[in-house]
Amino acid sequence: MPPQRKNRDFGWLLIVCAGLLPLVLGILCTAIEARHTVSQQQISTANSLLTQAEKMSDNAWDMITQLRQYHYQPCAKIEDQLQRAGTLNAYFRSVGLLSGENISCSSAFGLANGTLTQMMMQPPPITGKAWWSISIRGTYGVPNRPAVVFVRQLPDTTGFWAVIDGQYLMDFMHAIGESRGYQMSLRFSGGAPITSGPADIEPELYLKSEPYQAESSRYPISVNVTVPASELLKAWRQALFIFLPMAAIFSILLMVLTANWLRRRISWADEIRRAMRSRQFSVHYQPVYSTEIERCKGAEALLRWQLPNGEMIRPDIFISHAESEGIIVQLTQHLLDLMAEDIQGWEVEPGFHIGLNVAAEHLQHADFVQDIQRFARRIKDKQMVVTLELTERSLIDDGELVARKLRYLQSHGMKVAIDDFGTGHCSLSYLLTFPLDYLKIDRGFINAIEGLEAETPVLDAIINLCHKLKLDVLGEGVETSLQYEYLRQRGVVLIQGYYYARPMDNDRLRAWLNEQGRQPLLVEESHEPELRHS
Numbered sequence: 098m099p100p101q102r103k104n105r106d107f108g109w110l111l112i113v114c115a116g117l118l119p120l121v122l123g124i125l126c127t128a129i130e131a132r133h134t135v136s137q138q139q140i141s142t143a144n145s146l147l148t149q150a151e152k153m154s155d156n157a158w159d160m161i162t163q164l165r166q167y168h169y170q171p172c173a174k175i176e177d178q179l180q181r182a183g184t185l186n187a188y189f190r191s192v193g194l195l196s197g198e199n200i201s202c203s204s205a206f207g208l209a210n211g212t213l214t215q216m217m218m219q220p221p222p223i224t225g226k227a228w229w230s231i232s233i234r235g236t237y238g239v240p241n242r243p244a245v246v247f248v249r250q251l252p253d254t255t256g257f258w259a260v261i262d263g264q265y266l267m268d269f270m271h272a273i274g275e276s277r278g279y280q281m282s283l284r285f286s287g288g289a290p291i292t293s294g295p296a297d298i299e300p301e302l303y304l305k306s307e308p309y310q311a312e313s314s315r316y317p318i319s320v321n322v323t324v325p326a327s328e329l330l331k332a333w334r335q336a337l338f339i340f341l342p343m344a345a346i347f348s349i350l351l352m353v354l355t356a357n358w359l360r361r362r363i364s365w366a367d368e369i370r371r372a373m374r375s376r377q378f379s380v381h382y383q384p385v386y387s388t389e390i391e392r393c394k395g396a397e398a399l400l401r402w403q404l405p406n407g408e409m410i411r412p413d414i415f416i417s418h419a420e421s422e423g424i425i426v427q428l429t430q431h432l433l434d435l436m437a438e439d440i441q442g443w444e445v446e447p448g449f450h451i452g453l454n455v456a457a458e459h460l461q462h463a464d465f466v467q468d469i470q471r472f473a474r475r476i477k478d479k480q481m482v483v484t485l486e487l488t489e490r491s492l493i494d495d496g497e498l499v500a501r502k503l504r505y506l507q508s509h510g511m512k513v514a515i516d517d518f519g520t521g522h523c524s525l526s527y528l529l530t531f532p533l534d535y536l537k538i539d540r541g542f543i544n545a546i547e548g549l550e551a552e553t554p555v556l557d558a559i560i561n562l563c564h565k566l567k568l569d570v571l572g573e574g575v576e577t578s579l580q581y582e583y584l585r586q587r588g589v590v591l592i593q594g595y596y597y598a599r600p601m602d603n604d605r606l607r608a609w610l611n612e613q614g615r616q617p618l619l620v621e622e623s624h625e626p627e628l629r630h631s
């Protein structure tokens with residue numbers, strides 16, 4: 098499958114993924130949000146129920162405290178007051194007095210003969226405490242409705258009791274949760290549950306209902322609230338209803354942006370291919386001056402792209418697109434063809450250097466050595482030295498293999514230079530990995546020169562490093578006589594920059610080489626930064 102076709106298929110997949118991303122994220126986020134909302138409701142319902150149960154317990158214990166006024170009094174005398182207390186106060190089913198296990202007086206039955214066990218229809222719990230309460234399934238008088246019994250026993254085995262009707266709690270539960278299908282249960286001291294809601298909650302596969310349990314810090318009350326999956330689904334639907342239109346807009350926007358980005362990505366590679374076919378590329382050459390031989394020692398080839406309408410595309414832009422879209426190898430092969438054609442018309446002395454930039458991808462490409470050798474064969478009669486300039490824009494993965502290729506080319510008379518030294522992230526590791534002949538100092542360091550005597554520590558350190566490593570050093574972007582003089586005084590013999598010559602097309606270069614190229618550079622004494630040689 099051709100690479101372009103592969104790109105397109107991958108592009109459709111990318112557009113679909115971009116469209117699905119907001120939708121999938123939205124569905125996930127709304128599901129999380131729905132679960133959070135429902136669990137907040139669950140907690141708040143459980144807390145309300147607990148507060149209500151605590152309030153009723155407060156009432157019951159207050160009632161028991163009030164009953165102390167009837168202590169040791171005959172039932173016949175207090176019966177009426179007990180009856181009033183048990184009926185006029187909210188929540189109560191009955192209240193009364195105890196004598197040992199027996200009920201000595203009751204607001205419901207007066208002087209009854211029954212026992213506490215008979216009234217509760219179960220034996221009282223063995224707590225060892227003087228104050229206790231428990232939820233029960235029913236009482237002797239109302240056996241089918243749950244209740245809560247509160248008992249206060251005195252050391253002399255007498256005591257007081259109050260029974261709260263469970264119906265109040267069930268009504269409260271009904272009011273706060275039954276309409277939403279909540280299943281609620283409440284227990285005092287682990288006694289019989291007082292429940293509300295459906296008996297069983299259907300287990301759902303994807304939206305499992307989690308029961309929530311809360312305990313009172315003041316009384317032995319525990320509350321359990323379970324939310325049905327249908328509530329979760331309802332909350333999720335509501336969140337989706339708000340979110341989905343937004344997600345759809347995002348989805349469309351992202352798809353359009355991705356498609357646009359892909360179109361531009363694909364079109365850069367396509368445009369470069371088309372431009373190569375229709376010969377829109379040409380090469381400009383920037384001369385390099387040698388302070389040793391005092392004339393032009395070589396030139397760097399710089400690619401130029403002019404559209405049919407005359408507009409120029411900046412090299413840093415199309416080179417980086419060619420690199421990122423995997424077409425830099427083809428473009429450099431095209432550059433080599435154009436250079437070979439141009440050089441046929443040059444009149445240069447043997448040993449003239451011709452430099453070209455080589456991208457990391459090309460260095461690692463299987464055709465690299467062959468491409469350079471083919472170019473060298475085509476310009477063989479000019480006896481030039483081909484200089485390969487390595488940049489750090491993209492990383493070289495297999496440094497050892499590239500180093501072997503470079504050593505091989507060096508053994509055939511070619512030179513290797515590291516370009517823009519000091520600007521990338523692996524300048525120093527390049528020094529160790531690759532067999533270098535030259536080092537080109539980036540113009541950023543040259544720009545920092547302020548005076549002949551003023552120190553430029555990083556630049557000085559780079560120059561010293563080159564001298565120590567016995568590497569030839571070239572100063573790039575030299576624009577002023579001051580920069581030129583500074584570098585010359587510190588032993589930088591190769592100078593490239595607007596101060597000596599700007600990049601020029603092939604025709605201008607040929608004329609330039611025959612005139613200025615053979616002459617020494619006339620350096621202005623004043624070292625004025627604005628003065629230019631050409």
Ligand SMILES: Nc1nc2c(ncn2[C@@H]2O[C@H](COP(=O)(O)O[C@H]3[C@@H](O)[C@H](n4cnc5c(=O)[nH]c(N)nc54)O[C@@H]3COP(=O)(O)O)[C@@H](O)[C@H]2O)c(=O)[nH]1
Pocket residue numbers: 383397398399400401411412413416432454455456516517540573574575576593594595596600
């Ligand atoms: N892989 C390839 N990279 C290439 C090729 N052709 C160019 N390039 C790289 O593109 C970047 C921009 O290049 P360009 O716009 O051509 O700029 C070069 C010079 O014009 C500029 N320069 C030279 N002297 C001066 C100066 O005195 N002042 C100043 N402001 N600019 C100056 O520097 C660029 C040369 O840089 P370098 O290559 O680092 O020597 C640039 O990174 C090119 O490398 C190509 O065919 N292949």
